[in-house]
Amino acid sequence: MPDGPQTPTGRVIGDVIMKxxxxxxxxxxxxxxxxxxxxxxxxxxxxxxxPNGAGKSSMLNCINGFYHPQEGAITYKGxxxxxxxxxxxAEEGIARTFQNIxxxxxxxxxxxIMTGRGxxxxxxxxxxxxxxxxxxxEELEHRAKAEEVIDFLEIExxxxxxxxxxxxxxxxxxxxxxxxxxxPDLLLLDEPMAGMNHEEKEDMVRYILDVNDExxxxxVLIEHDMSVVMDxxxxxxxxxxxKKLAAGTPDEVKRNQxxxxxxxxxxxx
Amino acid sequence: xxxxxxxxxxxxxxxxxxxxxxxxxVLVGLxxxxxxxxxALGFVLIFKASxxxxxxxxxxxxxxxxxxVGLMEHGLPLWAALIxxxxxxxxxxxxxxxxxxxxxxxxEGLILFMATIGLNFILEGTGxxxxxxxxxxxxxxxxxxxxxxxGGKVLLNTFDVTAAFIGALLVITLAVFFQKTPMGRxxxxxxxxxxxxxxxxxxxxTIWIAVWTIAGIVALVAGIVxxxxxxxxFSLSLIALKALxxxxxxxxxxxxxxxxxxxxxxxxxxxxxxFWGPALGGAIENWFAYMLALAFLVxxxxxxxxxxxxxxx
Amino acid sequence: MFYREAGQFKTTYQxxxxxFPVLQDKAAVFLLILVAYAVPFVADEYWLQAIFIQFLxxxxxxxxxxxxxGYAGQVSLGTGAFAAVGAYACYKLTTNIEGxxxxxxxxxxGGCAAAVGVVFGLPSLxxxxxxxxxxxxxAQFFILWLFNKVGWFYNNNPSGTITAPPRELFGVLxxxxxxxxxxxxxxxxxxxxxxxxxxxxxxxxRIGRNWMAIRDMDIAAEIIGIRPLQTKLLAFAISSFYCGVxxxxxxxxxxxxxETEAFDLVNVSFRVLFMIxxxxxxxxxxxxxxxxxxxLVPIFLTNFPPMVGLDISTALQKHLEExxxxxxxxxFLIVEPEGFARLWQILREKLRKWPFPY
Numbered sequence: 040m041p042d043g044p045q046t047p048t049g050r051v052i053g054d055v056i057m058k059x060x061x062x063x064x065x066x067x068x069x070x071x072x073x074x075x076x077x078x079x080x081x082x083x084x085x086x087x088x089x090p091n092g093a094g095k096s097s098m099l100n101c102i103n104g105f106y107h108p109q110e111g112a113i114t115y116k117g118x119x120x121x122x123x124x125x126x127x128x129a130e131e132g133i134a135r136t137f138q139n140i141x142x143x144x145x146x147x148x149x150x151x152i153m154t155g156r157g158x159x160x161x162x163x164x165x166x167x168x169x170x171x172x173x174x175x176x177e178e179l180e181h182r183a184k185a186e187e188v189i190d191f192l193e194i195e196x197x198x199x200x201x202x203x204x205x206x207x208x209x210x211x212x213x214x215x216x217x218x219x220x221x222x223p224d225l226l227l228l229d230e231p232m233a234g235m236n237h238e239e240k241e242d243m244v245r246y247i248l249d250v251n252d253e254x255x256x257x258x259v260l261i262e263h264d265m266s267v268v269m270d271x272x273x274x275x276x277x278x279x280x281x282k283k284l285a286a287g288t289p290d291e292v293k294r295n296q297x298x299x300x301x302x303x304x305x306x307x308x
Numbered sequence: 309x310x311x312x313x314x315x316x317x318x319x320x321x322x323x324x325x326x327x328x329x330x331x332x333x334v335l336v337g338l339x340x341x342x343x344x345x346x347x348a349l350g351f352v353l354i355f356k357a358s359x360x361x362x363x364x365x366x367x368x369x370x371x372x373x374x375x376x377v378g379l380m381e382h383g384l385p386l387w388a389a390l391i392x393x394x395x396x397x398x399x400x401x402x403x404x405x406x407x408x409x410x411x412x413x414x415x416e417g418l419i420l421f422m423a424t425i426g427l428n429f430i431l432e433g434t435g436x437x438x439x440x441x442x443x444x445x446x447x448x449x450x451x452x453x454x455x456x457x458x459g460g461k462v463l464l465n466t467f468d469v470t471a472a473f474i475g476a477l478l479v480i481t482l483a484v485f486f487q488k489t490p491m492g493r494x495x496x497x498x499x500x501x502x503x504x505x506x507x508x509x510x511x512x513x514t515i516w517i518a519v520w521t522i523a524g525i526v527a528l529v530a531g532i533v534x535x536x537x538x539x540x541x542f543s544l545s546l547i548a549l550k551a552l553x554x555x556x557x558x559x560x561x562x563x564x565x566x567x568x569x570x571x572x573x574x575x576x577x578x579x580x581x582x583f584w585g586p587a588l589g590g591a592i593e594n595w596f597a598y599m600l601a602l603a604f605l606v607x608x609x610x611x612x613x614x615x616x617x618x619x620x621x
Numbered sequence: 622m623f624y625r626e627a628g629q630f631k632t633t634y635q636x637x638x639x640x641f642p643v644l645q646d647k648a649a650v651f652l653l654i655l656v657a658y659a660v661p662f663v664a665d666e667y668w669l670q671a672i673f674i675q676f677l678x679x680x681x682x683x684x685x686x687x688x689x690x691g692y693a694g695q696v697s698l699g700t701g702a703f704a705a706v707g708a709y710a711c712y713k714l715t716t717n718i719e720g721x722x723x724x725x726x727x728x729x730x731g732g733c734a735a736a737v738g739v740v741f742g743l744p745s746l747x748x749x750x751x752x753x754x755x756x757x758x759x760a761q762f763f764i765l766w767l768f769n770k771v772g773w774f775y776n777n778n779p780s781g782t783i784t785a786p787p788r789e790l791f792g793v794l795x796x797x798x799x800x801x802x803x804x805x806x807x808x809x810x811x812x813x814x815x816x817x818x819x820x821x822x823x824x825x826x827r828i829g830r831n832w833m834a835i836r837d838m839d840i841a842a843e844i845i846g847i848r849p850l851q852t853k854l855l856a857f858a859i860s861s862f863y864c865g866v867x868x869x870x871x872x873x874x875x876x877x878x879x880e881t882e883a884f885d886l887v888n889v890s891f892r893v894l895f896m897i898x899x900x901x902x903x904x905x906x907x908x909x910x911x912x913x914x915x916x917l918v919p920i921f922l923t924n925f926p927p928m929v930g931l932d933i934s935t936a937l938q939k940h941l942e943e944x945x946x947x948x949x950x951x952x953f954l955i956v957e958p959e960g961f962a963r964l965w966q967i968l969r970e971k972l973r974k975w976p977f978p979y
Binding site: 135145155169 | 635638819825827831837842
Binding site: 361425428429594 | 747748754895902954
């Protein structure tokens with residue numbers, strides 16, 4: 040047996056891959072994040088939970104460079120990245136999905152997933168205009184990779200369907216596929232199970248655990264369904280009104296009085 | 309080097325040396341600017357209420373002015389021709405709602421824009437088909453005499469002043485209408501969110517007809533003033549192009565933006581033509597406003613009065 | 622009955638990604654190209670000069686604008702200006718550099734147009750939608766003013782026009798007024814076919830997907846690693862390149878000589894815009910169909926009244942034409958906002974089932 044703590048799927052949790060230190064973010068007078076710190080370890084599944092408006096999505100937006108925090112630092116693989124641009128985050132191997140689906144509606148499922156491969160494709164304009172030789176070879180290689188993702192997520196039947204026509208649950212799955220196609224080291228999932236029925240949630244949980252297990256991808260997810268969070272995550276960070284309320288293993292968090300108060304609405308006196 | 313000096317140094321020296329000419333240009337610019345604001349207002353009204361970038365606004369100006377002049381040529385007195393022209397613009401609003409807007413609900417902005425280019429062709433064709441395409445004089449009794457102020461140093465024209473006054477009056481009326489009347493509130497609600505407005509019982513169709521009617525009347529006023537100044541002719545429909553940079557400057561949805569933007573463009577254009585025009589070979593009025601607006605956009609993409617947009621995902 | 626793809630299985634990804642995966646389509650397109658090359662042998666000079674060559678030039682421009690607007694989602698009203706850059710660049714190149722191959726000159730002028738396109742595409746990073754559309758009008762007005770005012774661009778020619786000098790390719794005169802319409806037609810047709818094919822390749826590969834991603838949701842595109850500025854500027858560059866090449870062909874192979882008015886807002890920018898809206902945004906084939914439609918309608922309207930014995934004045938005819946054109950645009954947008962490309966798809970579906978629809 041390898042040493043060190045293990046994920047629920049049996050992977051060894053490694054070193055810290057990303058450090059969030061004293062991050063604060065405000066919009067005008069509203070303080071969306073207030074002095075938040077936590078770290079993310081390689082191969083783990085970390086859940087961020089909290090009531091609506093607690094700053095969870097803002098936290099993800101800071102991590103992948105969509106917002107830039109006014110104070111504090113985010114270090115990823117030893118590099119400061121709280122001032123980086125979103126596409127730089129993608130180049131560093133951070134992929135994400137969105138709370139409100141953000142697919143490319145005019146494109147097919149396959150093309151959406153292929154956009155996730157874009158960073159790994161290198162052929163220039165001239166070869167692409169010819170669509171021949173190296174460009175064709177590259178396109179086919181990446182098509183094969185995209186097909187792997189399609190197989191993995193069991194969406195073969197909708198490969199050529201424009202995603203705008205797909206039902207909600209499938210769109211969420213395609214969005215996960217697009218993120219996976221980039222072969223990320225760190226995957227940020229913003230409410231991957233929101234609005235799904237029980238079966239769809241089970242499927243989604245299975246995919247998340249499989250990704251973590253098979254590819255060793257580190258996952259940070261935001262989720263409201265507590266039973267899911269407690270089941271699949273290695274550690275949990277609780278946010279409330281932009282502040283970190285608690286952090287630890289699911290069991291520790293469950294027993295934390297502050298967390299219980301925040302969720303059950305006990306007055307803070 | 310010489311060229312750079314002629315555009316970077318000389319004009320400022322000239323402004324310094326002939327301040328009265330400068331003041332005159334500013335005043336003339338302001339009076340033209342009011343007219344730009346008037347046309348821009350037509351755009352803003354329709355954009356706010358239906359999300360439509362109404363390219364036909366210029367054609368509406370031409371169409372309204374042609375109707376008025378045509379009726380007067382048939383011997384109608386001014387007041388009767390005015391009433392009939394207003395009625396025509398109301399009728400046009402009905403037709404546009406019935407045959408265009410109703411069928412284009414929920415289409416993308418680009419499709420709506422294209423449809424208004426189609427409308428632009430229809431109006432230009434119809435107007436000229438009915439009333440002919442030769443230049444017509446429009447005589448509505450605005451005195452046209454030069455007079456001077458500041459002890460004879462600045463030369464102005466009663467016509468420009470009257471036109472500016474009419475424009476300003478209309479602009480103020482519209483601003484009050486928008487801010488203070490129930491109809492104005494309903495318009496703003498529709499502009500903000502069609503579906504939410506529908507859900508609280510605002511009748512979308514009535515609003516559209518109202519907005520197009522107002523835009524039609526604004527076009528009529530603009531057509532009268534421009535037409536009285538330079539004759540009613542095809543080129544009237546091109547002043548719409550002059551109003552577009554005003555929209556960039558002021559923002560597509562801001563009434564005060566349209567007003568201030570129009571004034572800035574009017575003044576900027578006249579001053580630039582007066583002092584920079586000679587060095588650049590003249591006729592820079594055509595593009596100067598666009599370049600000014602473009603330069604401005606780089607620093608403030610949301611326009612003068614637009615709100616800063618915080619994007620969310 | 623005959624348009625069935627039953628039995629045509631794709632066993633490799635390459636086959637599956639072909640432009641015309643159905644065998645019948647491939648055959649039809651091949652035949653169409655053959656027919657297109659055969660046209661000069663049957664069509665008379667009026668048809669070649671007034672219709673076919675014009676169509677080829679505008680189809681190329683429509684593909685260019687469709688790349689920018691239909692695929693990358695950036696609205697542009699500056700098509701005429703970019704075409705003018707191509708035309709004037711080609712004029713300067715051919716008149717100042719003796720012995721430059723005409724094809725090279727045309728391609729280089731496309732490059733000049735691309736450079737100008739990039740400059741006027743820069744605001745697209747900060748502004749979107751109609752704001753951008755109005756910003757591209759700045760290009761339209763400024764560039765045409767520049768070509769009109771600065772004598773250098775038209776070699777200080779007192780008439781202010783540019784005239785295509787006669788140039789040969791493989792010993793055949795292909796440009797200028799004295800070149801035969803057949804030769805000019807073949808040159809334009811070859812340009813259209815080659816560049817339509819390049820365009821199709823670009824839009825189905827990585828670059829095309831990046832454009833469409835930016836068009837559909839720019840924020841998500843940036844988050845999966847697409848650089849917005851580069852992607853948009855590339856679209857501006859390629860699109861302007863197409864417009865520039867088409868502009869050069871417009872003077873050299875179609876009009877022979879022209880002033881800046883030939884490239885104005887209504888004659889070019891709006892016309893090409895109509896072509897792609899009616900043909901179908903985001904479709905290369907649609908651009909070509911749209912160009913054919915927009916060019917044929919006025920010709921039909923001009924020729925129809927005399928055909929049925931009506932004699933109307935030119936002014937009346939011009940205004941009627943405007944009205945009918947406007948009505949058709951509005952009607953078309955209401956009935957099929959996705960254009961000919963969509964109609965074509967529907968027709969194909971129907972054809973597959975014909976004559977046994979159930």
